[in-house]
Amino acid sequence: MNFEYSNRSLELQAKLNAFIEEHIVPVEAAFYAFQQNPENLWKRWPKTEELKQKAKEAGLWNLFLPKEYGNLSPGLTNLEYAPLAEIMGKRIWISEIFNCSAPDTGNMEVLAKYGTEAQKQEWLQPLMNGDIRSAFLMTEPEVASSDATNIETSIVLDGDEYVINGRKWWSSGGMDSHCKVAIVMGKTNPEAHRHQQQSMILVPMNTPGLEIVRPLSVLGFYDSPEGHAEIQLNNVRVPKENLILGEGRGFEIAQGRLGPGRIHHCMRLVGMAQYALELMSQRTLERETFGKKFYEYSSIRQDIAQSQCEIEQARLLTLSAADKMDKQGNKEAKDLIAMIKIVAPNMALKVIDRAIQILGGKGVGPDTQLAHYYAIARMLRLADGPDEVHMYQLGKSLIRKYGKA
Amino acid sequence: MNFEYSNRSLELQAKLNAFIEEHIVPVEAAFYAFQQNPENLWKRWPKTEELKQKAKEAGLWNLFLPKEYGNLSPGLTNLEYAPLAEIMGKRIWISEIFNCSAPDTGNMEVLAKYGTEAQKQEWLQPLMNGDIRSAFLMTEPEVASSDATNIETSIVLDGDEYVINGRKWWSSGGMDSHCKVAIVMGKTNPEAHRHQQQSMILVPMNTPGLEIVRPLSVLGFYDSPEGHAEIQLNNVRVPKENLILGEGRGFEIAQGRLGPGRIHHCMRLVGMAQYALELMSQRTLERETFGKKFYEYSSIRQDIAQSQCEIEQARLLTLSAADKMDKQGNKEAKDLIAMIKIVAPNMALKVIDRAIQILGGKGVGPDTQLAHYYAIARMLRLADGPDEVHMYQLGKSLIRKYGKA
Amino acid sequence: MNFEYSNRSLELQAKLNAFIEEHIVPVEAAFYAFQQNPENLWKRWPKTEELKQKAKEAGLWNLFLPKEYGNLSPGLTNLEYAPLAEIMGKRIWISEIFNCSAPDTGNMEVLAKYGTEAQKQEWLQPLMNGDIRSAFLMTEPEVASSDATNIETSIVLDGDEYVINGRKWWSSGGMDSHCKVAIVMGKTNPEAHRHQQQSMILVPMNTPGLEIVRPLSVLGFYDSPEGHAEIQLNNVRVPKENLILGEGRGFEIAQGRLGPGRIHHCMRLVGMAQYALELMSQRTLERETFGKKFYEYSSIRQDIAQSQCEIEQARLLTLSAADKMDKQGNKEAKDLIAMIKIVAPNMALKVIDRAIQILGGKGVGPDTQLAHYYAIARMLRLADGPDEVHMYQLGKSLIRKYGKA
């Protein structure tokens, strides 16, 4: 056991923090003003590309992709990436600046892991370059998608093409004008065993028949410019070479994709909670009621102390899961990933909620990121599997482990 | 003790429900579509006035105003009004249809109770008619307004006019194009005892110097068309007759105003929670995961059972507080009002949160009112006094009561 | 709706309080000293019978039994009895003084409702007189008894006698030297429909074959002198006339028995929580840390305010359930009884836990009743059906009610 960050990790943290101090802090107010203006809905912020270029030059680019995929990235371990993702989580919009934002990260890892050379050439390369963005089309409005075997979109081979029909929603990233390709999950083999019916396939966003129905708000937030789209697929035709890995492998890819994706979310959630903790700590020095400064109230100190206890525990659990993924692989780390996926969003919600309460009107309104982060954290109790599904599987696994004395 | 609604109450509930069935249900989808379209931000829905006219004709108008103010209203007791407000809470936008929406209700009660004849003529009458709307300007961005003695806006007599300077925010209703008048709280007597420094004054919204700075979002929602405004007051001049009740009486009016206002919110919150309970109950019959319908899962039944336990308790506490207000007055009911103000928003948040989780993507997104009600309930842990202030006062009062054995 | 106690109820409350002030308060320290001395384990306090006599003379006797059973009792409604049970709950040992203690109350009601004349003569009369006590033998160590159809004790007719074999535990009251009779639940008809297999039968405690195996502690408390017994039944033979109501009616009796029993527990739990609230309020005036009296700490005021909110809500829910039982019968009140059975023990645990924390060493130790009441409340999350079973049934019932919009 050793609870200190490695030197490499500390160096990268310092470098990332310095970049933020130099390039992000001076412009972040401008970004938030742009983003909150209803007139800019679905527009990209003009300065984004410039900042991406600077990050790339600084070597702070594609940090998320583990070294097993060769020299496409700095090749960090999950454990090394975790504190960097946490730092990005404190200003979640900057994940894109470092080409580390969902759902692109998950999609890039899928392509890096399972893609053909042609698929890599066409889609992975521009994604790794930050030239385009992508979407992931899994969830459907008509079924409980938390059980992935429920997915009903059909993918039928017709000559040299697959024909796709179905309705998707919560397709994160789908509203972005830079979004050029989607990975779509659907059924190629409806008669196979329930874990072998699904496949994943690449669909360019401009394919005829793919229609964006509407953007969806999350607790009131549209998350522009990426957004969450509802998408209709009517006889969408793509070459059969667009299939990833093979027919009936969709469930397997989904499992592989979600491990790192889930833990990245958790790392960022720790960052969001840390942001909330710092904000509320600061507020206690500024405000006063009934003749006392906020920091004198024992109840406020309890809010802060409790928050730190919860944050630090979730941080350690995230790091521990990352370490296990690095050393024993995603499959062995399954239970730990489920644990952190249950813990982190709930932890963040509690901490952010306390910060909102201490900041009062400023907390519930648009002048901090608290309300937005609250919405993100709430979404993450559902996205990538609701708490209940993770607890159902984890409980089963634990009973198998401990149930025989 | 008798836990059944009176006949009069049951009749009014039936009448209100029938009105909703006949006039609201057929158009509510159209209303929500209008409201959610970003293009309609700050526009009023065209059908609103027509529905108000129908409600007036049906005698479902101004239900909130107690009988002590003569024949301005049907003259219901708080206890009789409670279940009606609960019904309105299930579709909170319809409160305006029955001229029962905040902050107008509180403002009308202030004018009915403390207004001069001229003030009543000019402002109470059109408000009671539903011809105009109003705002209440108390909270300020620069101080912890939960301690009302912190309010810093200055109101200075200058000849026959008061001159008002200050910054307000969370001025609910202030964005509505029908909003014609504001009640403003500020200091006329900065040297007096801290509970006698504040006054309330009527300010027409079109008075020079009153500038709407921006609308504020609540957890991402703008609550159009009423909205929550940030407002700058720069040398705003109004006739000295606009002062309500007298200099230094502002704190006293605030106390009187907030009792009924708080309990109305609580009644509506019970309705919102009930809406959430019904929605999640229905969902359990529709969805299925891992080979089981949702209603078969014991954890989902627990969510529903717990929700009902919490709703029913909060409902009884609300009714009990209303009954005490009716029989012994707002002052005697102070502790019970504090209790329900603490209980109801937290209860609603818990219940709505469970419903969001059970509905999944549909719950967190725009297709139900859950996300919006969540934001409203969250706001109400702060509005009209944060939980912490109510607990601080209630705790003190209870220690005085029970502390000597 | 009317949230004030009736005059009759207020009079009885005053009378009961006066009795306690005059006869109980002067001796309670002596009682607790006797009870806590390990040497007195399973001995009855010498003064008990004298106090029972006084209560009988004061007309404060058998208050629990509703009027439908004729002139065996004062004939109070459940709603009238509730505040009296709450008062007794504040000193739970005095329930016996007024012949209102479990499990006797439930057993008496069973006999009053379903007993033959001979059964009433032999057992109901001495129980109503307070001459003997009784036990209720339902729960078994070998099966999950929360599903009553699991009960496995066999009751087999052999000539004119029933022969009983089985193992029971948590037979409350079974350790008391005054305990003379048990109502035993077991299977007479193992082949019948699962709700018609069980019967109830009267078994004198001195019947050969009935052996007390050991007393069981509840979170460390033995609850002397009543206790909770583990009991072995080996070929226990009783006359066939001892069967109550008829073969296969046991489940039905259990359902009928548990309604009032559950609500009596809840009333007393409200009293225990109220006791805890008063104790912690007093403590805040006595103690000081870091230069501040306890009552000045906002966190302590929150504990007290929250406790009052929870107590008052549970009290109203209990009263509401009692009112529904009175007006519409136990069956119609089923959901409300389930709700209060879920709510009251959990509420009491939270409140008592806060009091323990505020009282510190005094709270966790033997110098108040807090630790004991904590154990009782914890037991009551299991006794008469665990929370989970009530939520499972209540959730099902609510889905049926609200699930079709």
Add this chain to the structure above:
Amino acid sequence: MNFEYSNRSLELQAKLNAFIEEHIVPVEAAFYAFQQNPENLWKRWPKTEELKQKAKEAGLWNLFLPKEYGNLSPGLTNLEYAPLAEIMGKRIWISEIFNCSAPDTGNMEVLAKYGTEAQKQEWLQPLMNGDIRSAFLMTEPEVASSDATNIETSIVLDGDEYVINGRKWWSSGGMDSHCKVAIVMGKTNPEAHRHQQQSMILVPMNTPGLEIVRPLSVLGFYDSPEGHAEIQLNNVRVPKENLILGEGRGFEIAQGRLGPGRIHHCMRLVGMAQYALELMSQRTLERETFGKKFYEYSSIRQDIAQSQCEIEQARLLTLSAADKMDKQGNKEAKDLIAMIKIVAPNMALKVIDRAIQILGGKGVGPDTQLAHYYAIARMLRLADGPDEVHMYQLGKSLIRKYGKA
């Protein structure tokens, strides 16, 4: 970062587990039977000394004492000791077998760190040998002892002796017949700065004037044979050489003593919670209600999954605090120790409570250690500083750290 136990730690864990399997498991039923029999109150179990001897021979002795005190112990780091303490926590009574039980461990560390040679000779040696036991007399019934400066016992120099007067309670270990010495905290310098008034002094238990008033129960448990004593000190005279470290150094010693003591408790609490998790997991395979095995219920799986999440987080936080103590010292680790002291007892209470509920009557009663561990964990929300005091200090420290942006 490295989340795997070191080889040395893994070896010791294996050795300890093997010892338990060989020597403890075969006799533990006998131990519990002895302990629960009221007739054995305050008697020591005859086999204890024999087991201690075996543990000593196996080198599993005095594991708690860090290496900085020379060759008195195996010299483990806190991080190495943690998993061993966790294993002992699963059967908490065996801590004594390995001479690792509170309050002796803390007392030994005080003597090792601050004792004179003579003090070490007389008291530390027999304690390290396991020949005697000890008590720690700090808490007082008349003041809020959570603020140590409140302690009022007086220690007055009179010639060559100190004369001690005061009342102590919660003197853990004080009832044990092997308890030969107490460390007593009291005021030598009532006029000094509040952190320099207190001293610590060694008092043989048989000193005239030291009277054991009574044993105190913790939530109903006496914790025989150690117990928790209330002790009267009337003109207790000891040689002035019995003072530890010097006059006015008591507060400083207390701070130093409590760091390791607190974390040892936390390690054991993790073990108790793990015991509860294993017990409830096993139970889910055995029991059945309403046609389903317990493990099929989603709510039960949630209980188990949540418990594991909480245990693993607390375990990591404990290890992280231990690591910081090892590397940077107790003072630098102050905030982390406060965090784990807040987290661990509350975590254990939640987990044990779920296990009690799932085990039902078996859980609340004497047939498992759950009820006892519940009482211990509850006590530890108060002992060594109540949650509220730790949060008050931790909150202050965090505001200082994060409060200036």
